[in-house]
Each structure stands twice: as structure tokens, then as C-alpha cells.
Amino acid sequence: MTPPLIKLNQVSKKYLNQTALTNITFQLTKSGIYGVIGPNGSGKTTLLKIMAGLLRSSKGTVEIMEKPVTRLSSQHIAFLSEADSLYSFQTVNQMVDFCHNVMPDFSKDKALNMIQSLNIEKDKKIKHLSKGNRARVKIVLTLSRQVPVLLMDEPLSGLDPLVREDILRMIVMNVDVEEQILVLSTHEVSEVEPFLDHVIFMKNGTCLLEKSVEQLREEKGQSVVEAMREVLS
Amino acid sequence: MGLKFDHNRPIYIQLMEYLYGQICRSEMKPGEKLPSVRELAVKVGVNPNTVSRTYMEMERTHIVVTKRGQGTFVTEDAKTIQELRKTIADQQIDDFIVMMNQVGLSNEEISQLMLEKLKKRREEKE
Numbered sequence: 032m033t034p035p036l037i038k039l040n041q042v043s044k045k046y047l048n049q050t051a052l053t054n055i056t057f058q059l060t061k062s063g064i065y066g067v068i069g070p071n072g073s074g075k076t077t078l079l080k081i082m083a084g085l086l087r088s089s090k091g092t093v094e095i096m097e098k099p100v101t102r103l104s105s106q107h108i109a110f111l112s113e114a115d116s117l118y119s120f121q122t123v124n125q126m127v128d129f130c131h132n133v134m135p136d137f138s139k140d141k142a143l144n145m146i147q148s149l150n151i152e153k154d155k156k157i158k159h160l161s162k163g164n165r166a167r168v169k170i171v172l173t174l175s176r177q178v179p180v181l182l183m184d185e186p187l188s189g190l191d192p193l194v195r196e197d198i199l200r201m202i203v204m205n206v207d208v209e210e211q212i213l214v215l216s217t218h219e220v221s222e223v224e225p226f227l228d229h230v231i232f233m234k235n236g237t238c239l240l241e242k243s244v245e246q247l248r249e250e251k252g253q254s255v256v257e258a259m260r261e262v263l264s
Numbered sequence: 265m266g267l268k269f270d271h272n273r274p275i276y277i278q279l280m281e282y283l284y285g286q287i288c289r290s291e292m293k294p295g296e297k298l299p300s301v302r303e304l305a306v307k308v309g310v311n312p313n314t315v316s317r318t319y320m321e322m323e324r325t326h327i328v329v330t331k332r333g334q335g336t337f338v339t340e341d342a343k344t345i346q347e348l349r350k351t352i353a354d355q356q357i358d359d360f361i362v363m364m365n366q367v368g369l370s371n372e373e374i375s376q377l378m379l380e381k382l383k384k385r386r387e388e389k390e
């Protein structure tokens with residue numbers, strides 16, 4: 032795997048006449064876990080989709096692994112969408128086979144191991160799984176790809192505390208923080224706080240602060256939640 | 265999952281204090297292998313990078329030793345552990361004295377109170 036690298040330069044995005052992002056510039060050069068934090072409508076999803084090459088920015092440039100982002104960048108990026116992205120008629124097993132066939136970097140062993148350790152029945156159809164199990168399967172499929180960049184849009188939203196804990200544990204167990212970048216957006220700030228290396232605060236389509244979490248604590252004696260209160264209010 | 269952290273202080277320091285506690289109480293013996301970075305990260309619920317940093321800091325103070333390809337081990341040097349215990353105790357006592365002075369107790373009163381407390385505890389045990 033090549034070392035991960037994401038560069039955004041003065042990125043703006045408009046949906047018709049509605050502005051979603053204005054002038055976002057940052058570089059993610061170090062591997063590790065990044066949290067994109069901000070209220071609803073602050074542009075988190077748009078930002079992630081632009082990084083993934085699923086949306087095109089209206090202005091500015093986005094580079095992933097030293098190349099301008101296109102749909103083909105998906106070979107370097109695993110994207111977890113907030114919406115239901117699985118075929119409901121497939122069984123879990125079929126789904127894993129499908130991913131294995133479609134994505135060359137997909138590790139079937141890793142996926143099956145994770146599914147086994149989560150006690151998910153492999154022969155059940157996706158549509159017959161509970162919401163929590165569906166979320167777990169989605170995370171499994173994302174984490175099973177051996178790519179330098181993982182993007183997760185609201186991996187925890189709408190799930191109960193036990194499932195959230197499970198998902199965070201899976202992330203810690205399966206993301207290689209020395210080789211991969213994981214960017215996740217969330218509002219469960221206090222819950223993900225101990226897992227983050229970096230935070231990116233968003234408000235009204237702008238990026239207000241991009242900082243290392245331990246630096247926040249060391250320099251300001253501030254937790255992420257406190258920093259958020261200061262920055263976003 | 266795992267430990268409760270005070271989010272206003274660096275987590276790697278808190279994790280270090282937790283491990284130092286275990287080492288000083290001999291819950292982790294000299295020469296014992298520490299869990300791998302990822303294992304500990306999953307157990308206490310933090311980012312693996314934080315655990316790496318903790319191990320690095322502990323190695324810098326020679327409390328643990330990393331053997332290439334084998335993992336991280338508690339030092340076998342009893343003197344180092346004794347020193348660690350002393351440093352932590354000193355620190356705690358200093359903080360305690362400052363705290364007591366702040367509530368207006370003189371040093372004599374502190375030592376008086378301390379002796380009484382310890383005596384009481386001993387009696388309760390018996």
C-alpha cells in the first residue's frame with residue numbers, strides 16, 4: 032500500500048444556488064483516525080463525498096495520492112455511505128462474494144473472520160437483518176478493503192450504544208493506524224473522542240479548526256467537546 | 265469498554281499512570297510482557313497511536329523495554345521500579361501537602377492528622 036495522502040485546496044461546492052462548502056483547504060498527510068465534527072447541515076457529508084470523488088467540487092482542487100480525484104480514485108478509497116448501500120436480496124455470504132469479485136483489494140478472509148466474531152448469521156438475507164447487524168455488515172465490508180484511505184459517513188448514527196461500541200472496537204482492531212487514513216464524520220463526539228488522532232470542525236460549510244487531539248489537551252487542557260463548544264458556538 | 269478517561273488531559277499520560285500503577289503494585293511482574301499495542305487499544309478503548317505513544321514514553325524512562333519482534337516487556341531491574349514508585353509517591357505527597365495548605369492546615373497539623381488516620385485504619389483492619 033502506498034502511504035495515504037489527501038489534499039484539498041480552496042474547495043467550494045454549490046448545489047444550484049445553495050452553498051455547501053466554501054474555501055476549504057487542508058492536507059491530511061499523516062496516517063491515523065480523523066474525526067469530522069459539526070452540526071447537521073455543516074457540510075460533513077459533502078466534504079466526504081468530494082474527497083471520495085463521488086461529487087465534483089464547484090471550485091478548487093482535490094488530490095488523493097498525488098493525483099486529482101476522479102471516480103477511479105475509488106481504487107484507493109473505501110467509502111461507507113450513510114444510506115443503505117447493500118443489496119437487500121443478497122445473503123451476507125453472497126454479499127461478501129460479490130465484494131470479493133468486484134473489488135480486487137477486498138480481503139474475503141478478513142470479512143468472514145469479522146462476521147464470525149460478530150455472530151452474524153451468514154445465510155440470512157440482508158433485508159432480514161436487524162438495523163444494528165446491517166450497520167455491522169456495512170462496516171465489515173468497508174474495513175475488509177486493503178486501501179490507504181477509508182471514509183466513513185456517520186458510521187454511528189441511529190444505532191444503540193452497544194452496537195456503537197462494537198463498531199468502534201472493530202475500527203480499532205482492523206484499521207492500521209500506521210498505514211491508513213480513516214476519516215469519519217459524527218456527532219457522537221464524546222464517544223469517539225478517545226479514538227481520534229485529529230479533529231476537523233465544520234460549521235456552515237467552512238472548516239474552523241483542524242488539529243491534533245492530544246495537542247488540544249496538552250496545549251489548552253481542552254477536551255474535544257470543550258473545543259467544539261468554543262469553536263462552534 | 266475499558267477505562268474512564270479525563271478528556272482534558274492527554275490520554276497517553278493517563279494510560280501511562282494506569283500502567284505504572286499496575287507495575288508498582290506488582291500486578292505486572294518484572295520481565296512480564298505487556299499486551300500488544302492493538303490488544304491494549306481494544307481493551308481500554310483508545311486509538312492504537314495513543315498506546316504506541318504511551319509505550320514510547322515508558323521506554324524513554326526505562327520502565328519498559330521493547331525487544332524487536334517480540335513485544336514490550338516490564339523492566340527486570342528492580343531498582344528502576346523502586347525509583348518509579350518513589351517518584352510517584354513524592355509527586356502525590358507534594359500535591360497532597362499543597363492541597364492541605366490551601367485549606368489552611370499547618371504542616372504539624374497535617375502530620376498529626378495523617379498519623380491518626382493511619383492508626384485508625386490499622387485498628388479497623390485488626
